[in-house]
Amino acid sequence: MSASFAPALSAAHDAAGAQHYPAGALYMVATPIGNLADITLRALHLLQTVDAVACEDTRHTGALLRSYGIDRAGVALVAVHRHNESEAAQAVIARLAAGERVAYASDAGTPAVSDPGARLAAAVRAAGHAVVPLPGASSITAALSAAGIVAPGHDDGSFVFAGFLPSKAGERATVLKALGAQARPVILLEAPHRIAELAAALAPLGDRPVTMARELTKQFEEIATVPAQGAAAWVAASSQRSRGEYVVLLHAAPVAADAVAEEGRRVLALLLAEKLPLKSAARLAADITGASRNALYEAGLAARQSEQD
Structure with missing residues:
Protein backbone atom coordinates (compact mmCIF):
# COMPACT_ATOMS: atom_id res chain seq x y z
CA MET A 1 0.00 0.00 0.00
CA SER A 2 1.15 3.51 -0.75
CA ALA A 3 1.33 5.27 2.62
CA SER A 4 0.03 8.43 0.97
CA PHE A 5 -3.49 6.98 0.75
CA ALA A 6 -3.77 5.93 4.41
CA PRO A 7 -4.98 9.40 5.49
CA ALA A 8 -7.43 9.42 2.58
CA LEU A 9 -9.06 6.20 3.75
CA SER A 10 -9.42 7.61 7.25
CA ALA A 11 -10.78 10.90 5.87
CA ALA A 12 -13.22 8.97 3.70
CA HIS A 13 -14.62 7.23 6.76
CA ASP A 14 -14.91 10.50 8.68
CA ALA A 15 -16.45 12.48 5.80
CA ALA A 16 -18.75 9.89 4.26
CA GLY A 17 -19.27 7.21 6.87
CA ALA A 18 -22.27 8.86 8.52
CA GLN A 19 -24.16 9.28 5.25
CA HIS A 20 -27.06 7.01 4.32
CA TYR A 21 -26.35 4.15 1.92
CA PRO A 22 -29.58 2.24 1.22
CA ALA A 23 -29.37 -1.54 1.13
CA GLY A 24 -30.36 -3.29 -2.07
CA ALA A 25 -28.97 -0.47 -4.20
CA LEU A 26 -26.46 -0.29 -7.04
CA TYR A 27 -23.81 2.42 -6.68
CA MET A 28 -22.26 3.73 -9.90
CA VAL A 29 -18.73 4.72 -8.87
CA ALA A 30 -16.59 7.04 -10.98
CA THR A 31 -12.90 6.10 -10.81
CA PRO A 32 -9.78 8.05 -11.86
CA ILE A 33 -8.94 8.36 -15.55
CA GLY A 34 -5.21 8.32 -14.81
CA ASN A 35 -4.32 10.13 -11.62
CA LEU A 36 -5.09 7.96 -8.59
CA ALA A 37 -5.50 11.06 -6.42
CA ASP A 38 -8.69 11.97 -8.32
CA ILE A 39 -10.78 9.41 -6.41
CA THR A 40 -13.49 10.90 -4.19
CA LEU A 41 -13.78 10.34 -0.45
CA ARG A 42 -17.29 8.92 -0.89
CA ALA A 43 -16.00 6.42 -3.47
CA LEU A 44 -13.22 5.30 -1.14
CA HIS A 45 -15.66 4.81 1.71
CA LEU A 46 -18.15 2.90 -0.42
CA LEU A 47 -15.52 0.61 -1.96
CA GLN A 48 -14.48 -0.34 1.57
CA THR A 49 -18.00 -1.19 2.71
CA VAL A 50 -20.12 -2.61 -0.13
CA ASP A 51 -21.03 -6.29 -0.21
CA ALA A 52 -19.80 -6.78 -3.79
CA VAL A 53 -18.01 -4.85 -6.50
CA ALA A 54 -19.16 -5.29 -10.09
CA CYS A 55 -16.58 -4.08 -12.59
CA GLU A 56 -15.65 -3.94 -16.24
CA ASP A 57 -12.41 -5.83 -15.60
CA THR A 58 -11.89 -7.65 -12.30
CA ARG A 59 -8.11 -7.54 -12.68
CA HIS A 60 -8.08 -3.79 -13.25
CA THR A 61 -10.45 -2.99 -10.41
CA GLY A 62 -8.66 -5.41 -8.09
CA ALA A 63 -5.39 -3.61 -8.77
CA LEU A 64 -7.11 -0.26 -8.21
CA LEU A 65 -8.38 -1.34 -4.81
CA ARG A 66 -4.92 -2.57 -3.83
CA SER A 67 -3.44 0.78 -4.90
CA TYR A 68 -5.61 2.47 -2.28
CA GLY A 69 -4.86 -0.16 0.34
CA ILE A 70 -8.42 -1.48 0.27
CA ASP A 71 -8.40 -5.19 1.17
CA ARG A 72 -11.61 -6.84 -0.02
CA ALA A 73 -10.27 -10.38 -0.20
CA GLY A 74 -13.58 -11.83 0.99
CA VAL A 75 -15.73 -9.70 -1.29
CA ALA A 76 -16.87 -10.83 -4.72
CA LEU A 77 -15.62 -9.01 -7.81
CA VAL A 78 -18.30 -9.55 -10.46
CA ALA A 79 -17.31 -9.09 -14.12
CA VAL A 80 -19.83 -6.88 -15.96
CA HIS A 81 -18.46 -5.79 -19.34
CA ARG A 82 -19.88 -4.91 -22.75
CA HIS A 83 -19.91 -8.56 -23.89
CA ASN A 84 -21.90 -9.95 -20.95
CA GLU A 85 -23.62 -6.90 -19.47
CA SER A 86 -27.22 -7.97 -20.00
CA GLU A 87 -26.66 -11.46 -18.57
CA ALA A 88 -24.38 -10.35 -15.73
CA ALA A 89 -26.95 -7.75 -14.68
CA GLN A 90 -29.18 -10.59 -13.49
CA ALA A 91 -26.50 -11.76 -11.06
CA VAL A 92 -26.24 -8.22 -9.70
CA ILE A 93 -30.02 -7.96 -9.38
CA ALA A 94 -30.08 -11.20 -7.39
CA ARG A 95 -27.60 -9.70 -4.93
CA LEU A 96 -29.67 -6.52 -4.64
CA ALA A 97 -32.81 -8.55 -4.04
CA ALA A 98 -30.97 -10.16 -1.12
CA GLY A 99 -30.37 -6.72 0.35
CA GLU A 100 -26.75 -6.32 -0.68
CA ARG A 101 -25.09 -3.06 -1.62
CA VAL A 102 -23.21 -3.41 -4.91
CA ALA A 103 -20.76 -0.93 -6.43
CA TYR A 104 -20.11 -0.78 -10.17
CA ALA A 105 -16.86 0.62 -11.59
CA SER A 106 -15.74 0.70 -15.21
CA ASP A 107 -12.02 0.73 -15.97
CA ALA A 108 -11.72 4.52 -15.78
CA GLY A 109 -14.00 7.52 -15.47
CA THR A 110 -17.77 7.52 -15.07
CA PRO A 111 -19.63 4.28 -15.86
CA ALA A 112 -22.08 4.25 -18.77
CA VAL A 113 -20.36 7.16 -20.56
CA SER A 114 -18.69 5.42 -23.52
CA ASP A 115 -18.16 2.61 -21.03
CA PRO A 116 -20.29 -0.32 -19.87
CA GLY A 117 -22.88 0.38 -17.20
CA ALA A 118 -25.93 1.75 -18.99
CA ARG A 119 -27.54 -1.67 -19.59
CA LEU A 120 -26.76 -2.67 -16.02
CA ALA A 121 -28.36 0.48 -14.61
CA ALA A 122 -31.41 0.08 -16.84
CA ALA A 123 -31.92 -3.54 -15.80
CA VAL A 124 -31.52 -2.72 -12.11
CA ARG A 125 -34.02 0.13 -12.31
CA ALA A 126 -36.47 -2.04 -14.26
CA ALA A 127 -36.21 -4.62 -11.46
CA GLY A 128 -37.27 -1.96 -8.97
CA HIS A 129 -33.95 -1.30 -7.27
CA ALA A 130 -32.26 2.06 -6.71
CA VAL A 131 -29.27 3.21 -8.77
CA VAL A 132 -27.15 5.76 -6.90
CA PRO A 133 -24.51 7.83 -8.76
CA LEU A 134 -21.19 8.68 -7.13
CA PRO A 135 -19.84 11.41 -9.44
CA GLY A 136 -16.17 11.92 -10.05
CA ALA A 137 -13.56 11.79 -12.80
CA SER A 138 -14.66 12.20 -16.43
CA SER A 139 -12.37 12.82 -19.39
CA ILE A 140 -15.21 14.63 -21.17
CA THR A 141 -15.81 17.33 -18.60
CA ALA A 142 -12.09 17.57 -17.82
CA ALA A 143 -11.27 18.36 -21.45
CA LEU A 144 -14.22 20.72 -21.82
CA SER A 145 -13.18 22.71 -18.76
CA ALA A 146 -9.70 23.33 -20.16
CA ALA A 147 -10.55 23.92 -23.83
CA GLY A 148 -11.76 27.50 -23.41
CA ILE A 149 -14.60 27.14 -25.88
CA VAL A 150 -16.19 30.57 -26.20
CA ALA A 151 -18.07 31.77 -29.26
CA PRO A 152 -20.69 34.50 -29.72
CA GLY A 153 -24.11 32.94 -29.69
CA HIS A 154 -22.82 29.55 -28.48
CA ASP A 155 -21.36 30.21 -25.03
CA ASP A 156 -24.30 28.82 -23.07
CA GLY A 157 -22.35 25.69 -22.12
CA SER A 158 -24.29 23.32 -24.39
CA PHE A 159 -22.39 20.74 -26.42
CA VAL A 160 -22.85 17.55 -28.43
CA PHE A 161 -21.20 14.37 -27.17
CA ALA A 162 -20.52 12.04 -30.10
CA GLY A 163 -18.02 9.67 -28.46
CA PHE A 164 -16.14 7.24 -30.70
CA LEU A 165 -16.75 7.59 -34.44
CA PRO A 166 -17.08 4.62 -36.83
CA SER A 167 -13.79 2.89 -37.65
CA LYS A 168 -14.48 2.68 -41.41
CA ALA A 169 -13.20 5.74 -43.25
CA GLY A 170 -16.33 6.31 -45.34
CA GLU A 171 -18.71 6.07 -42.41
CA ARG A 172 -16.46 8.28 -40.29
CA ALA A 173 -16.35 10.96 -43.00
CA THR A 174 -20.15 10.94 -43.29
CA VAL A 175 -20.62 11.33 -39.54
CA LEU A 176 -17.98 14.08 -39.35
CA LYS A 177 -19.68 16.00 -42.15
CA ALA A 178 -22.92 15.98 -40.17
CA LEU A 179 -21.17 16.92 -36.94
CA GLY A 180 -19.32 19.70 -38.73
CA ALA A 181 -22.67 21.32 -39.45
CA GLN A 182 -23.41 21.43 -35.72
CA ALA A 183 -23.34 24.97 -34.37
CA ARG A 184 -22.52 23.73 -30.86
CA PRO A 185 -19.17 22.30 -29.74
CA VAL A 186 -18.77 18.58 -30.44
CA ILE A 187 -16.84 16.16 -28.22
CA LEU A 188 -15.22 13.04 -29.66
CA LEU A 189 -13.22 10.24 -28.09
CA GLU A 190 -10.45 8.35 -29.85
CA ALA A 191 -7.98 5.55 -29.20
CA PRO A 192 -4.25 6.18 -29.78
CA HIS A 193 -3.96 3.75 -32.68
CA ARG A 194 -6.68 5.63 -34.60
CA ILE A 195 -5.91 9.24 -33.73
CA ALA A 196 -3.92 9.89 -36.92
CA GLU A 197 -6.87 8.76 -39.05
CA LEU A 198 -9.32 10.93 -37.13
CA ALA A 199 -6.99 13.94 -37.31
CA ALA A 200 -6.72 13.56 -41.10
CA ALA A 201 -10.50 13.27 -41.40
CA LEU A 202 -10.92 16.63 -39.65
CA ALA A 203 -9.17 18.54 -42.49
CA PRO A 204 -12.39 19.43 -44.40
CA LEU A 205 -13.47 21.53 -41.39
CA GLY A 206 -10.78 24.04 -42.37
CA ASP A 207 -9.99 26.73 -39.81
CA ARG A 208 -12.50 25.54 -37.23
CA PRO A 209 -10.58 25.29 -33.92
CA VAL A 210 -10.05 21.80 -32.54
CA THR A 211 -8.71 21.04 -29.07
CA MET A 212 -6.67 17.85 -28.84
CA ALA A 213 -6.53 16.59 -25.25
CA ARG A 214 -4.22 13.62 -24.67
CA GLU A 215 -3.38 11.59 -21.55
CA LEU A 216 -5.59 13.76 -19.33
CA THR A 217 -4.56 13.84 -15.64
CA LYS A 218 -1.44 11.75 -16.37
CA GLN A 219 2.24 12.71 -16.31
CA PHE A 220 2.44 13.45 -20.04
CA GLU A 221 -0.89 15.27 -20.33
CA GLU A 222 -1.04 17.48 -23.41
CA ILE A 223 -3.77 19.92 -24.45
CA ALA A 224 -3.47 21.98 -27.61
CA THR A 225 -5.90 23.89 -29.83
CA VAL A 226 -5.16 23.88 -33.56
CA PRO A 227 -7.10 24.53 -36.79
CA ALA A 228 -8.92 21.39 -37.93
CA GLN A 229 -6.92 21.35 -41.15
CA GLY A 230 -3.70 21.28 -39.10
CA ALA A 231 -4.68 18.49 -36.70
CA ALA A 232 -2.96 15.76 -38.72
CA ALA A 233 0.31 17.72 -38.81
CA TRP A 234 0.08 18.33 -35.06
CA VAL A 235 -0.31 14.60 -34.35
CA ALA A 236 2.54 13.73 -36.72
CA ALA A 237 4.90 16.28 -35.15
CA SER A 238 5.70 13.98 -32.22
CA SER A 239 5.78 10.20 -31.96
CA GLN A 240 4.42 10.56 -28.42
CA ARG A 241 1.14 11.87 -29.84
CA SER A 242 0.23 8.44 -31.17
CA ARG A 243 0.12 7.22 -27.57
CA GLY A 244 -2.56 7.71 -24.94
CA GLU A 245 -6.31 8.14 -25.09
CA TYR A 246 -7.72 11.31 -26.69
CA VAL A 247 -10.62 13.65 -26.16
CA VAL A 248 -11.09 15.78 -29.29
CA LEU A 249 -13.27 18.89 -29.10
CA LEU A 250 -14.58 20.64 -32.20
CA HIS A 251 -15.18 24.23 -31.15
CA ALA A 252 -18.47 25.91 -31.94
CA ALA A 253 -18.91 26.75 -35.58
CA PRO A 254 -18.62 30.50 -36.24
CA VAL A 255 -21.91 32.37 -36.52
CA ALA A 256 -22.47 35.04 -39.13
Missing part, protein backbone atom coordinates in the same frame (compact mmCIF):
# COMPACT_ATOMS: atom_id res chain seq x y z
CA ALA A 257 -22.66 38.56 -37.68
CA ASP A 258 -26.12 39.17 -39.09
CA ALA A 259 -27.42 35.95 -37.52
CA VAL A 260 -26.04 37.03 -34.14
CA ALA A 261 -27.68 40.45 -34.47
CA GLU A 262 -31.01 38.90 -35.43
CA GLU A 263 -30.90 36.54 -32.46
CA GLY A 264 -30.02 39.47 -30.20
CA ARG A 265 -33.06 41.41 -31.34
CA ARG A 266 -35.29 38.37 -30.84
CA VAL A 267 -34.07 37.86 -27.27
CA LEU A 268 -34.36 41.59 -26.58
CA ALA A 269 -38.00 41.57 -27.67
CA LEU A 270 -38.75 38.66 -25.32
CA LEU A 271 -37.12 40.43 -22.38
CA LEU A 272 -38.92 43.69 -23.07
CA ALA A 273 -42.20 41.78 -23.25
CA GLU A 274 -41.53 40.74 -19.65
CA LYS A 275 -41.39 44.45 -18.72
CA LEU A 276 -37.62 44.58 -18.09
CA PRO A 277 -36.08 48.06 -18.32
CA LEU A 278 -34.54 48.65 -21.74
CA LYS A 279 -31.01 49.06 -20.36
CA SER A 280 -31.19 45.79 -18.45
CA ALA A 281 -32.84 43.95 -21.35
CA ALA A 282 -30.16 45.12 -23.79
CA ARG A 283 -27.39 44.02 -21.43
CA LEU A 284 -28.92 40.57 -20.88
CA ALA A 285 -29.64 40.03 -24.57
CA ALA A 286 -26.05 40.96 -25.41
CA ASP A 287 -24.70 38.57 -22.76
CA ILE A 288 -26.92 35.74 -24.01
CA THR A 289 -26.33 36.11 -27.75
CA GLY A 290 -23.04 37.96 -28.16
CA ALA A 291 -24.71 40.77 -30.08
CA SER A 292 -23.66 44.41 -29.58
CA ARG A 293 -25.19 45.90 -26.43
CA ASN A 294 -25.21 49.39 -27.90
CA ALA A 295 -26.86 48.20 -31.10
CA LEU A 296 -29.52 46.37 -29.10
CA TYR A 297 -30.17 49.43 -26.94
CA GLU A 298 -30.59 51.58 -30.05
CA ALA A 299 -32.88 48.95 -31.58
CA GLY A 300 -34.98 49.01 -28.41
CA LEU A 301 -35.24 52.79 -28.48
CA ALA A 302 -36.28 52.69 -32.13
CA ALA A 303 -38.94 50.08 -31.41
CA ARG A 304 -40.36 52.18 -28.57
CA GLN A 305 -40.43 55.27 -30.78
CA SER A 306 -42.23 53.31 -33.48
CA GLU A 307 -44.86 52.16 -30.98
CA GLN A 308 -45.44 55.75 -29.83
CA ASP A 309 -45.85 56.95 -33.38
Whole structure:
Protein backbone atom coordinates (compact mmCIF):
# COMPACT_ATOMS: atom_id res chain seq x y z
CA MET A 1 0.00 0.00 0.00
CA SER A 2 1.15 3.51 -0.75
CA ALA A 3 1.33 5.27 2.62
CA SER A 4 0.03 8.43 0.97
CA PHE A 5 -3.49 6.98 0.75
CA ALA A 6 -3.77 5.93 4.41
CA PRO A 7 -4.98 9.40 5.49
CA ALA A 8 -7.43 9.42 2.58
CA LEU A 9 -9.06 6.20 3.75
CA SER A 10 -9.42 7.61 7.25
CA ALA A 11 -10.78 10.90 5.87
CA ALA A 12 -13.22 8.97 3.70
CA HIS A 13 -14.62 7.23 6.76
CA ASP A 14 -14.91 10.50 8.68
CA ALA A 15 -16.45 12.48 5.80
CA ALA A 16 -18.75 9.89 4.26
CA GLY A 17 -19.27 7.21 6.87
CA ALA A 18 -22.27 8.86 8.52
CA GLN A 19 -24.16 9.28 5.25
CA HIS A 20 -27.06 7.01 4.32
CA TYR A 21 -26.35 4.15 1.92
CA PRO A 22 -29.58 2.24 1.22
CA ALA A 23 -29.37 -1.54 1.13
CA GLY A 24 -30.36 -3.29 -2.07
CA ALA A 25 -28.97 -0.47 -4.20
CA LEU A 26 -26.46 -0.29 -7.04
CA TYR A 27 -23.81 2.42 -6.68
CA MET A 28 -22.26 3.73 -9.90
CA VAL A 29 -18.73 4.72 -8.87
CA ALA A 30 -16.59 7.04 -10.98
CA THR A 31 -12.90 6.10 -10.81
CA PRO A 32 -9.78 8.05 -11.86
CA ILE A 33 -8.94 8.36 -15.55
CA GLY A 34 -5.21 8.32 -14.81
CA ASN A 35 -4.32 10.13 -11.62
CA LEU A 36 -5.09 7.96 -8.59
CA ALA A 37 -5.50 11.06 -6.42
CA ASP A 38 -8.69 11.97 -8.32
CA ILE A 39 -10.78 9.41 -6.41
CA THR A 40 -13.49 10.90 -4.19
CA LEU A 41 -13.78 10.34 -0.45
CA ARG A 42 -17.29 8.92 -0.89
CA ALA A 43 -16.00 6.42 -3.47
CA LEU A 44 -13.22 5.30 -1.14
CA HIS A 45 -15.66 4.81 1.71
CA LEU A 46 -18.15 2.90 -0.42
CA LEU A 47 -15.52 0.61 -1.96
CA GLN A 48 -14.48 -0.34 1.57
CA THR A 49 -18.00 -1.19 2.71
CA VAL A 50 -20.12 -2.61 -0.13
CA ASP A 51 -21.03 -6.29 -0.21
CA ALA A 52 -19.80 -6.78 -3.79
CA VAL A 53 -18.01 -4.85 -6.50
CA ALA A 54 -19.16 -5.29 -10.09
CA CYS A 55 -16.58 -4.08 -12.59
CA GLU A 56 -15.65 -3.94 -16.24
CA ASP A 57 -12.41 -5.83 -15.60
CA THR A 58 -11.89 -7.65 -12.30
CA ARG A 59 -8.11 -7.54 -12.68
CA HIS A 60 -8.08 -3.79 -13.25
CA THR A 61 -10.45 -2.99 -10.41
CA GLY A 62 -8.66 -5.41 -8.09
CA ALA A 63 -5.39 -3.61 -8.77
CA LEU A 64 -7.11 -0.26 -8.21
CA LEU A 65 -8.38 -1.34 -4.81
CA ARG A 66 -4.92 -2.57 -3.83
CA SER A 67 -3.44 0.78 -4.90
CA TYR A 68 -5.61 2.47 -2.28
CA GLY A 69 -4.86 -0.16 0.34
CA ILE A 70 -8.42 -1.48 0.27
CA ASP A 71 -8.40 -5.19 1.17
CA ARG A 72 -11.61 -6.84 -0.02
CA ALA A 73 -10.27 -10.38 -0.20
CA GLY A 74 -13.58 -11.83 0.99
CA VAL A 75 -15.73 -9.70 -1.29
CA ALA A 76 -16.87 -10.83 -4.72
CA LEU A 77 -15.62 -9.01 -7.81
CA VAL A 78 -18.30 -9.55 -10.46
CA ALA A 79 -17.31 -9.09 -14.12
CA VAL A 80 -19.83 -6.88 -15.96
CA HIS A 81 -18.46 -5.79 -19.34
CA ARG A 82 -19.88 -4.91 -22.75
CA HIS A 83 -19.91 -8.56 -23.89
CA ASN A 84 -21.90 -9.95 -20.95
CA GLU A 85 -23.62 -6.90 -19.47
CA SER A 86 -27.22 -7.97 -20.00
CA GLU A 87 -26.66 -11.46 -18.57
CA ALA A 88 -24.38 -10.35 -15.73
CA ALA A 89 -26.95 -7.75 -14.68
CA GLN A 90 -29.18 -10.59 -13.49
CA ALA A 91 -26.50 -11.76 -11.06
CA VAL A 92 -26.24 -8.22 -9.70
CA ILE A 93 -30.02 -7.96 -9.38
CA ALA A 94 -30.08 -11.20 -7.39
CA ARG A 95 -27.60 -9.70 -4.93
CA LEU A 96 -29.67 -6.52 -4.64
CA ALA A 97 -32.81 -8.55 -4.04
CA ALA A 98 -30.97 -10.16 -1.12
CA GLY A 99 -30.37 -6.72 0.35
CA GLU A 100 -26.75 -6.32 -0.68
CA ARG A 101 -25.09 -3.06 -1.62
CA VAL A 102 -23.21 -3.41 -4.91
CA ALA A 103 -20.76 -0.93 -6.43
CA TYR A 104 -20.11 -0.78 -10.17
CA ALA A 105 -16.86 0.62 -11.59
CA SER A 106 -15.74 0.70 -15.21
CA ASP A 107 -12.02 0.73 -15.97
CA ALA A 108 -11.72 4.52 -15.78
CA GLY A 109 -14.00 7.52 -15.47
CA THR A 110 -17.77 7.52 -15.07
CA PRO A 111 -19.63 4.28 -15.86
CA ALA A 112 -22.08 4.25 -18.77
CA VAL A 113 -20.36 7.16 -20.56
CA SER A 114 -18.69 5.42 -23.52
CA ASP A 115 -18.16 2.61 -21.03
CA PRO A 116 -20.29 -0.32 -19.87
CA GLY A 117 -22.88 0.38 -17.20
CA ALA A 118 -25.93 1.75 -18.99
CA ARG A 119 -27.54 -1.67 -19.59
CA LEU A 120 -26.76 -2.67 -16.02
CA ALA A 121 -28.36 0.48 -14.61
CA ALA A 122 -31.41 0.08 -16.84
CA ALA A 123 -31.92 -3.54 -15.80
CA VAL A 124 -31.52 -2.72 -12.11
CA ARG A 125 -34.02 0.13 -12.31
CA ALA A 126 -36.47 -2.04 -14.26
CA ALA A 127 -36.21 -4.62 -11.46
CA GLY A 128 -37.27 -1.96 -8.97
CA HIS A 129 -33.95 -1.30 -7.27
CA ALA A 130 -32.26 2.06 -6.71
CA VAL A 131 -29.27 3.21 -8.77
CA VAL A 132 -27.15 5.76 -6.90
CA PRO A 133 -24.51 7.83 -8.76
CA LEU A 134 -21.19 8.68 -7.13
CA PRO A 135 -19.84 11.41 -9.44
CA GLY A 136 -16.17 11.92 -10.05
CA ALA A 137 -13.56 11.79 -12.80
CA SER A 138 -14.66 12.20 -16.43
CA SER A 139 -12.37 12.82 -19.39
CA ILE A 140 -15.21 14.63 -21.17
CA THR A 141 -15.81 17.33 -18.60
CA ALA A 142 -12.09 17.57 -17.82
CA ALA A 143 -11.27 18.36 -21.45
CA LEU A 144 -14.22 20.72 -21.82
CA SER A 145 -13.18 22.71 -18.76
CA ALA A 146 -9.70 23.33 -20.16
CA ALA A 147 -10.55 23.92 -23.83
CA GLY A 148 -11.76 27.50 -23.41
CA ILE A 149 -14.60 27.14 -25.88
CA VAL A 150 -16.19 30.57 -26.20
CA ALA A 151 -18.07 31.77 -29.26
CA PRO A 152 -20.69 34.50 -29.72
CA GLY A 153 -24.11 32.94 -29.69
CA HIS A 154 -22.82 29.55 -28.48
CA ASP A 155 -21.36 30.21 -25.03
CA ASP A 156 -24.30 28.82 -23.07
CA GLY A 157 -22.35 25.69 -22.12
CA SER A 158 -24.29 23.32 -24.39
CA PHE A 159 -22.39 20.74 -26.42
CA VAL A 160 -22.85 17.55 -28.43
CA PHE A 161 -21.20 14.37 -27.17
CA ALA A 162 -20.52 12.04 -30.10
CA GLY A 163 -18.02 9.67 -28.46
CA PHE A 164 -16.14 7.24 -30.70
CA LEU A 165 -16.75 7.59 -34.44
CA PRO A 166 -17.08 4.62 -36.83
CA SER A 167 -13.79 2.89 -37.65
CA LYS A 168 -14.48 2.68 -41.41
CA ALA A 169 -13.20 5.74 -43.25
CA GLY A 170 -16.33 6.31 -45.34
CA GLU A 171 -18.71 6.07 -42.41
CA ARG A 172 -16.46 8.28 -40.29
CA ALA A 173 -16.35 10.96 -43.00
CA THR A 174 -20.15 10.94 -43.29
CA VAL A 175 -20.62 11.33 -39.54
CA LEU A 176 -17.98 14.08 -39.35
CA LYS A 177 -19.68 16.00 -42.15
CA ALA A 178 -22.92 15.98 -40.17
CA LEU A 179 -21.17 16.92 -36.94
CA GLY A 180 -19.32 19.70 -38.73
CA ALA A 181 -22.67 21.32 -39.45
CA GLN A 182 -23.41 21.43 -35.72
CA ALA A 183 -23.34 24.97 -34.37
CA ARG A 184 -22.52 23.73 -30.86
CA PRO A 185 -19.17 22.30 -29.74
CA VAL A 186 -18.77 18.58 -30.44
CA ILE A 187 -16.84 16.16 -28.22
CA LEU A 188 -15.22 13.04 -29.66
CA LEU A 189 -13.22 10.24 -28.09
CA GLU A 190 -10.45 8.35 -29.85
CA ALA A 191 -7.98 5.55 -29.20
CA PRO A 192 -4.25 6.18 -29.78
CA HIS A 193 -3.96 3.75 -32.68
CA ARG A 194 -6.68 5.63 -34.60
CA ILE A 195 -5.91 9.24 -33.73
CA ALA A 196 -3.92 9.89 -36.92
CA GLU A 197 -6.87 8.76 -39.05
CA LEU A 198 -9.32 10.93 -37.13
CA ALA A 199 -6.99 13.94 -37.31
CA ALA A 200 -6.72 13.56 -41.10
CA ALA A 201 -10.50 13.27 -41.40
CA LEU A 202 -10.92 16.63 -39.65
CA ALA A 203 -9.17 18.54 -42.49
CA PRO A 204 -12.39 19.43 -44.40
CA LEU A 205 -13.47 21.53 -41.39
CA GLY A 206 -10.78 24.04 -42.37
CA ASP A 207 -9.99 26.73 -39.81
CA ARG A 208 -12.50 25.54 -37.23
CA PRO A 209 -10.58 25.29 -33.92
CA VAL A 210 -10.05 21.80 -32.54
CA THR A 211 -8.71 21.04 -29.07
CA MET A 212 -6.67 17.85 -28.84
CA ALA A 213 -6.53 16.59 -25.25
CA ARG A 214 -4.22 13.62 -24.67
CA GLU A 215 -3.38 11.59 -21.55
CA LEU A 216 -5.59 13.76 -19.33
CA THR A 217 -4.56 13.84 -15.64
CA LYS A 218 -1.44 11.75 -16.37
CA GLN A 219 2.24 12.71 -16.31
CA PHE A 220 2.44 13.45 -20.04
CA GLU A 221 -0.89 15.27 -20.33
CA GLU A 222 -1.04 17.48 -23.41
CA ILE A 223 -3.77 19.92 -24.45
CA ALA A 224 -3.47 21.98 -27.61
CA THR A 225 -5.90 23.89 -29.83
CA VAL A 226 -5.16 23.88 -33.56
CA PRO A 227 -7.10 24.53 -36.79
CA ALA A 228 -8.92 21.39 -37.93
CA GLN A 229 -6.92 21.35 -41.15
CA GLY A 230 -3.70 21.28 -39.10
CA ALA A 231 -4.68 18.49 -36.70
CA ALA A 232 -2.96 15.76 -38.72
CA ALA A 233 0.31 17.72 -38.81
CA TRP A 234 0.08 18.33 -35.06
CA VAL A 235 -0.31 14.60 -34.35
CA ALA A 236 2.54 13.73 -36.72
CA ALA A 237 4.90 16.28 -35.15
CA SER A 238 5.70 13.98 -32.22
CA SER A 239 5.78 10.20 -31.96
CA GLN A 240 4.42 10.56 -28.42
CA ARG A 241 1.14 11.87 -29.84
CA SER A 242 0.23 8.44 -31.17
CA ARG A 243 0.12 7.22 -27.57
CA GLY A 244 -2.56 7.71 -24.94
CA GLU A 245 -6.31 8.14 -25.09
CA TYR A 246 -7.72 11.31 -26.69
CA VAL A 247 -10.62 13.65 -26.16
CA VAL A 248 -11.09 15.78 -29.29
CA LEU A 249 -13.27 18.89 -29.10
CA LEU A 250 -14.58 20.64 -32.20
CA HIS A 251 -15.18 24.23 -31.15
CA ALA A 252 -18.47 25.91 -31.94
CA ALA A 253 -18.91 26.75 -35.58
CA PRO A 254 -18.62 30.50 -36.24
CA VAL A 255 -21.91 32.37 -36.52
CA ALA A 256 -22.47 35.04 -39.13
CA ALA A 257 -22.66 38.56 -37.68
CA ASP A 258 -26.12 39.17 -39.09
CA ALA A 259 -27.42 35.95 -37.52
CA VAL A 260 -26.04 37.03 -34.14
CA ALA A 261 -27.68 40.45 -34.47
CA GLU A 262 -31.01 38.90 -35.43
CA GLU A 263 -30.90 36.54 -32.46
CA GLY A 264 -30.02 39.47 -30.20
CA ARG A 265 -33.06 41.41 -31.34
CA ARG A 266 -35.29 38.37 -30.84
CA VAL A 267 -34.07 37.86 -27.27
CA LEU A 268 -34.36 41.59 -26.58
CA ALA A 269 -38.00 41.57 -27.67
CA LEU A 270 -38.75 38.66 -25.32
CA LEU A 271 -37.12 40.43 -22.38
CA LEU A 272 -38.92 43.69 -23.07
CA ALA A 273 -42.20 41.78 -23.25
CA GLU A 274 -41.53 40.74 -19.65
CA LYS A 275 -41.39 44.45 -18.72
CA LEU A 276 -37.62 44.58 -18.09
CA PRO A 277 -36.08 48.06 -18.32
CA LEU A 278 -34.54 48.65 -21.74
CA LYS A 279 -31.01 49.06 -20.36
CA SER A 280 -31.19 45.79 -18.45
CA ALA A 281 -32.84 43.95 -21.35
CA ALA A 282 -30.16 45.12 -23.79
CA ARG A 283 -27.39 44.02 -21.43
CA LEU A 284 -28.92 40.57 -20.88
CA ALA A 285 -29.64 40.03 -24.57
CA ALA A 286 -26.05 40.96 -25.41
CA ASP A 287 -24.70 38.57 -22.76
CA ILE A 288 -26.92 35.74 -24.01
CA THR A 289 -26.33 36.11 -27.75
CA GLY A 290 -23.04 37.96 -28.16
CA ALA A 291 -24.71 40.77 -30.08
CA SER A 292 -23.66 44.41 -29.58
CA ARG A 293 -25.19 45.90 -26.43
CA ASN A 294 -25.21 49.39 -27.90
CA ALA A 295 -26.86 48.20 -31.10
CA LEU A 296 -29.52 46.37 -29.10
CA TYR A 297 -30.17 49.43 -26.94
CA GLU A 298 -30.59 51.58 -30.05
CA ALA A 299 -32.88 48.95 -31.58
CA GLY A 300 -34.98 49.01 -28.41
CA LEU A 301 -35.24 52.79 -28.48
CA ALA A 302 -36.28 52.69 -32.13
CA ALA A 303 -38.94 50.08 -31.41
CA ARG A 304 -40.36 52.18 -28.57
CA GLN A 305 -40.43 55.27 -30.78
CA SER A 306 -42.23 53.31 -33.48
CA GLU A 307 -44.86 52.16 -30.98
CA GLN A 308 -45.44 55.75 -29.83
CA ASP A 309 -45.85 56.95 -33.38
